Amino acid sequence: MRTTAITVLKIVISVGLIAWTFSRVPLAEVGSQLASARPGYLLAALLVFVLAMIVNGAKWHVLLRAQGVVIPFARLLEFQFIGFFFNNFLPSANLGGDVMRGYGSVSYTHLPSPRDRTRSRMPSSA
Numbered sequence: 001m002r003t004t005a006i007t008v009l010k011i012v013i014s015v016g017l018i019a020w021t022f023s024r025v026p027l028a029e030v031g032s033q034l035a036s037a038r039p040g041y042l043l044a045a046l047l048v049f050v051l052a053m054i055v056n057g058a059k060w061h062v063l064l065r066a067q068g069v070v071i072p073f074a075r076l077l078e079f080q081f082i083g084f085f086f087n088n089f090l091p092s093a094n095l096g097g098d099v100m101r102g103y104g105s106v107s108y109t110h111l112p113s114p115r116d117r118t119r120s121r122m123p124s125s126a
Contacts (some may be wrong), residue, residue, distance in 0.1 A: 021089070053080055064105070071108055079104035 024080045034042075062074050082104060083097030 015043075017089070052076065053084065056080055060101070069105070069109055071105060075108060079108075 030062040054077065055074065057077045060080065061071070061076050064071060064076070079101045085097070086100045087097030089096075
């Protein structure tokens with residue numbers, strides 16, 4: 001029951017933020033600009049964007065493997081796109097996307113956080 005309520009709350013907040021964002025954009029102007037754009041250029045831009053995301057995901061995959069963290073490449077790409085979304089819609093420059101990518105990685109691998117590892121190394125006061 002609680003997880004259903006949290007999921008509904010997340011959906012309501014997401015839809016509200018998307019609606020607020022689109023209410024601030026002149027959609028008619030965006031539509032006219034897209035209608036006058038050359039389809040070949042739009043397709044080329046989309047392909048370059050997807051290729052850049054794949055290359056960044058591959059770099060991240062190599063870095064994680066070097067640290068002994070194994071996450072499937074498709075999952076890393078998912079985290080990459082989620083991070084890109086947060087980078088563009090959160091007012092925290094590029095921090096939001098990196099935090100989301102890190103959170104996704106940690107939640108996928110179930111590795112302890114650095115704070116948990118520090119606590120386990122501290123001597124107990126007995």
